[in-house]
Amino acid sequence: MKTLGQKILLLIFFLAFMMGYTQIKISGKVIFKNKGINEVNVTLKNTYDGATTDAQGNFSFETAEKGTHILTFTHPKYEEVEKSINIDSQEIIVSVQLKEQISEIDAVVVSAGSIEASDRKRATALLTPIDIYTTAGADGQISSALNYLPGVQKVGESEGLFIRGGTATESKIFMDGSLINNYFSNSIPGIAGRDQFNTSLFKGNIFSSGGYSALYGQALSGALMLESVDLPDQSSYNFGVSPIFLSAGFQKLGNNKNYSYGASAGYSLLSLMQKVFNFNTNFISAPQGLNSDFNFRIKTKSGGFFKYYGMYNSNTMGAKTESLESGYDFALVRLKGQNTYHNLSFRQKFGKYLFNAGTSYAYNRSDLKFSTETDNVESGQTRLLTDGNYINFKAVLERRINKISAVRGGFELNNADEKLSFEAVNKHYKDLISSAFIETDLGFSNALSAKIGIRAENSSFLDKSNIAPRFALAYRFAKDWTTSFAYGLFYQNPESRYINGPAHLGFQKSQHYIFQIQRSSEGRSLRFEAFYKKYDDLIKTFTITPGKEQNQQILTAFSNDGYGYAKGLELFWRDNKKTFENIDYWITYSFLDSKRDFLNYPVSLKPGFAAEHTLSAVLKRFIPEWKMGVNLSYTYAKGRPYYDIVTTVDNATPVNYIRNEGRLKDYNALNFSINYLPNLGKKGAKAFTVFVLSISNILGSKNVYGYNFSVDGSRSSAVVPPVNTFVFVGAFISFGVDKTQDAINNNL
Structure with missing residues (x-):
């Protein structure tokens, strides 16, 4: 008992010790x-x-x-x-x-006025190369695919990006920071030129419909910044064949995967399709083109990159239309065009600094010949010949302040040398635009950030300078919800094609105010944006008519007394395979209220390139068991206004007035395409094939882009697409590369 008592007492002491x-x-x-x-x-x-x-x-x-x-x-x-x-x-x-952990991933990013598709924001990427190739009606062209985003107007008779009430020349396109002065091919009046750059060349893009960065300038309305690919995943050979073109190319990746080089060539001819379809345009010389390009990329030991891209394109075409002038049966126009572009860029980190530099050279030659035909006899030939040489150089140095803040600055030189010859007009235009800029990203927290910048420019031709501040602010006010505001002042030189005589001109100017609310979650994106743009110092012109054909009229600038505005609301919704299995779709709506008094407008008018309401929808359905992707797109645009404006002389002073005006019928187009991948699912396949069937405007809507008028205004003719409905069939084959998983992941 004594022993038991000792043990119990010992246990009590131990438990008391442990409890204490x-x-x-x-x-x-x-x-x-x-x-x-x-x-x-x-x-x-x-x-x-x-x-x-x-x-x-x-x-x-x-x-x-x-x-x-x-x-x-x-x-x-x-x-x-x-x-x-x-x-x-x-x-x-x-x-x-606690203090908030500042994170580059979690931090809110300023997005007012811009849509980004790049490796940096893959989760919310818009219009990647796969998006563009699989958008029905885009024909694999970046500019055409952008027509299905808010803010871009559908203008079929002319190439370029018409953004929020701005002309095509008021938007600029850049490649790796350098300006592309000849992104589109040459064409004849009434037919839009095509993209000259291969979509697969670019890994991402930032499309800004306003309020863009101080690193870019000379664009009153918007900018598209394209970022080229670095190194390919592996070496490959590619072939493309269709009734209208043949193409071939290769990409060779070095054994150490630190360099690559490649080249491609293609030839296109539309004559076969003319025999199959009923074209609206009477091509006396079917559009044909020859294109080629070469590239190399070198990765430095410290992770930097040298990139070079060069291309050469030539194209010809000729068209005949019924003459609007009495005494002539037909009006004829023939084109010979040549383009070349070279881009060299360098990117390298030096400690805490990132250095980007790039230079580009572009040459563009357009040779247009106009004539008339009466009783099968051609006569009265006139020639419009333009030659342009463009050199761009840009350098940017950036330093990170912390994970979400940075400051960058640099300078840019943009030199233009153009010659024009037409009837009595012969000119040689030269201009060097020198620019300096500085910009900072300020991350106050993961929920609040700002971008502040300023750009200064000097034009040797105008002998004037400007200073343009830019500001943007973004705030995350709830989970997945952000709001942004952007303001900017933008300047642009008058278009050289309007400078045909002495004139005391200055910079054109616009101010942008943009407010955005956005909700982004995995696979879904909702954007609402309101904007106001004020235009000042736009150029005013009067018309010179050397000949009888309307195409031979030229405009000559005489002042900067023009002005205007554009305001509107835009909505964008995208659901990428979240609600419906294997279905990606997006819907956009744009409301635009715009007026301008510029060029030869006699008063403030709604621009002829601006539709009040635009609605677009894109749907993509991938069917794995059929190895097939089915794509639809639809665009509706309210009929645009059109004007017949002529110049008279009153007391030796040119006066513009409207002789005819009206409104076009509403634009409608439903497009359809199918992509079939016969060897999808064959792991390790060293040949990868995609068959494409695309039908543009499948319902055959008879859309009208505008009207041409005779010199006396008594006769007119509609400007229409070359063909109402167009069918494209082609095959694209890649050797030496297995793209099966890419196709599955991206739902080609």
């Missing part, structure tokens, strides 16, 4: 901006003791430790905090306030 040793309670609250934070890990450093905060930020745990210890507070979205405590015999109460 483990009864120290540590509790408290973790807050951020006076609100409790849940799921914060609270741990006694170098022990297993700790707890996790509840929804109100409270925590509590007990420990048997004694003495001085470190209490740690960790959460992925907040900076880690360590607090020293002394554990003795009394309960410890600790209150801690």
